[in-house]
Each structure stands twice: as structure tokens, then as C-alpha cells.
Amino acid sequence: MNSREEIDRIVFYSKEDGGATSHNLIKAEKLLSNFDSEQIFTFNDLFEFYNIKLHFDNDLFLTKWNKSDKERYNQIIEKTWATLKDRLIKISDQNIEKILNDLGYNYKKKLLGVNQ
Known part of the structure; x- marks a missing residue:
């Protein structure tokens, strides 16, 4: 994963946050479809995958994903x-x-419990 702008990172807000959820899952699909297991991941990269995991753990998926897509994406999430x-x-x-110091603000805020 290239150094990405923080605003492009995937964040999990809540199961009830429908608008942000679908937007984040669309970004997740692109990220997971282009996954390279040989890449060296930063903590920001890994926390982004963790936020995808939170979506999946809450049964939040794009409706267009079939069972095979979900299984493949879940395998990537489990590895990361x-x-x-x-x-x-x-x-x-x-x-x-x-x-x-290297963490993006959204991830640092969540880890340290800083309010917006």
C-alpha cells in the first residue's frame, strides 16, 4: 500500500452508520481486490484492514459480493x-x-480515545 492520504483511509464508525458504511465498503473492495501479501504494511495500513474487519464482524458487506468474494476477503482480513x-x-x-507519531489522526484518535 502506498502512503495514502488519511482521508482515503477506511474507518469503522458504527453498525448504524449506513452512509459511511457503504462508502467505506466500496473503498474496502478496491483495497482487498488489489491486495499484495508481499507488501510491507505500516500500522496505518494494518489498522485500515482492522477497520474492514470491524465491518465484517458486524455482518456489513456490499450486497453485490457473493459467498466466494466474502470468503476471499475474509481470508485477507484474517491474515492482516x-x-x-x-x-x-x-x-x-x-x-x-x-x-x-506515524499513526494517522483517525487511528490515533480511536486508539487514544480522543474525541472529535
């Missing part, structure tokens, strides 16, 4: 979720400041 968990475990006093 495992990568994120592994990277989170490796956070230490030596690297936490850099990680937080």
Missing part, C-alpha cells in the same frame, strides 16, 4: 489481523513514540 496482533505485541518503550 494476525499481522497486526503480531506487530502490536512487539511494541516496546523504545518504539512506541515513533509508532504513535
